[in-house]
Amino acid sequence: MEDIDLEEEDNLNIAVLSGKGGTGKTTISTNLALALGAKYIDCDVEEPNGFLFLKPNIVNTEEVMVEYPVIDEDKCTDCGVCVDVCQFNALASAGNGILLFEKLCHGCGACEIVCKYGALGYGKREVGRIEKGMGHGINCSRGILNIGEPMAVPVIRSILRNLDDGLNIIDCPPGTSCNVVTSLRYADGAILVTEPTKFGLHDLERAVELVDMFSIPFGVIINKDDGRENIVKSYCKDRQIEIIGTVPYSDSIALAYSKGEMLYATQDNRALFDHLAMGLGEVLEWT
Amino acid sequence: MKIAISATGQTVDSMLDKRFGRCQYFVIQDTETGEVETVENKGLTSEGGAGIAASQQLIDEGVEVIITGNLGPNAFELIEKSGIKAYKCHEMVIRDVLEKYGSGELLEIEESGPAHHGGH
Numbered sequence A: 001m002e003d004i005d006l007e008e009e010d011n012l013n014i015a016v017l018s019g020k021g022g023t024g025k026t027t028i029s030t031n032l033a034l035a036l037g038a039k040y041i042d043c044d045v046e047e048p049n050g051f052l053f054l055k056p057n058i059v060n061t062e063e064v065m066v067e068y069p070v071i072d073e074d075k076c077t078d079c080g081v082c083v084d085v086c087q088f089n090a091l092a093s094a095g096n097g098i099l100l101f102e103k104l105c106h107g108c109g110a111c112e113i114v115c116k117y118g119a120l121g122y123g124k125r126e127v128g129r130i131e132k133g134m135g136h137g138i139n140c141s142r143g144i145l146n147i148g149e150p151m152a153v154p155v156i157r158s159i160l161r162n163l164d165d166g167l168n169i170i171d172c173p174p175g176t177s178c179n180v181v182t183s184l185r186y187a188d189g190a191i192l193v194t195e196p197t198k199f200g201l202h203d204l205e206r207a208v209e210l211v212d213m214f215s216i217p218f219g220v221i222i223n224k225d226d227g228r229e230n231i232v233k234s235y236c237k238d239r240q241i242e243i244i245g246t247v248p249y250s251d252s253i254a255l256a257y258s259k260g261e262m263l264y265a266t267q268d269n270r271a272l273f274d275h276l277a278m279g280l281g282e283v284l285e286w287t
Numbered sequence B: 001m002k003i004a005i006s007a008t009g010q011t012v013d014s015m016l017d018k019r020f021g022r023c024q025y026f027v028i029q030d031t032e033t034g035e036v037e038t039v040e041n042k043g044l045t046s047e048g049g050a051g052i053a054a055s056q057q058l059i060d061e062g063v064e065v066i067i068t069g070n071l072g073p074n075a076f077e078l079i080e081k082s083g084i085k086a087y088k089c090h091e092m093v094i095r096d097v098l099e100k101y102g103s104g105e106l107l108e109i110e111e112s113g114p115a116h117h118g119g120h
């Protein structure tokens, strides 16, 4: 495992993951970003909800565009070669013209290459947006996938490709899908958020498998911790995975969450997240 | 005329499969000769757009009638444009499905069912 050297990198990107949704990934990402004075980046583009807590004033919105093929019907001979070459079934031949299913198109460009009649060109369409603003004194940005669009990767890439210098906390999509893999490509370190239950452990194991492929340093934060020796703690011990810290189960945290409040804004919880921030520095060894 | 039915098995004694894009086989009967052939659904092995792959396959087979449970929006659009007629039927033995079609008991599918997005 490589340690992170802040001196050599302009930015340090920490991905926050969880094996499934609803483990407190967003609560931990947003509050940790505040504790660290880091930038918060929400790339859970299908359900970005960090802004519900950070409530930034949005000062900048950019569209995310993807390319898709446009067929010139006057030139098209209906030969069907483009249909055969498309791996994603985005093109079909109804026998009386070519049909494009733009949402399935991955923009690979193969159809244009094989068309001998110059009938295929490209157009652009919007699949999502990126919003930026300041909230609770930190820079916040999020990607949003337009409703009905099946492919999140272009939006995730577009937000992560242009990260600013400094420390970036990246709130990743839940699960271990290719959206998460895309996010991890840009990460220098990772935090795996889990709960001390059987399901939590199962999801953690899958997340660990995934992060292991990237050889980046990572640690675990246990949310809703019971303060005991639980299955997640013993798993981490067995696998020599470091625990960055824990967030106890508490009614006041649940209440603040339900009201859309930042935990870091309250005295008790501020200490909790300052502590986690220190733990993170130690585990990822950037101090 | 060729009739294709989404199926769980390879003969007229197997059951109709209500899933169009993700069924295992299509049992195709030629109504002129009475001959039956079975093809493996190409949609099964496709990464995305299973319904489109399956429709394209049946268009290429020269099918004129499709009998299945539901059609997703993409498959519906493609099938409609190609002029193929699609009919709805629930799970039953293919032999009976053909009989029901023959006696005009099946209803045409006039709108698409819910979309199935393949996981990424």
Ligand code: SF4
Pocket: A071, A075, A076, A077, A078, A079, A080, A081, A082, A083, A098, A114, A115, A116, A117, A118, A119, A120
């Ligand atoms: S390859 Fe070109 S000419 Fe052939 S069907 Fe596709 S667009 Fe038309």
Ligand code: SF4
Pocket: A068, A069, A085, A086, A087, A088, A089, A090, A091, A104, A105, A106, A107, A108, A109, A110, A111, A112
């Ligand atoms: S660009 Fe690639 S994915 Fe899109 S329609 Fe053409 S061949 Fe298919």
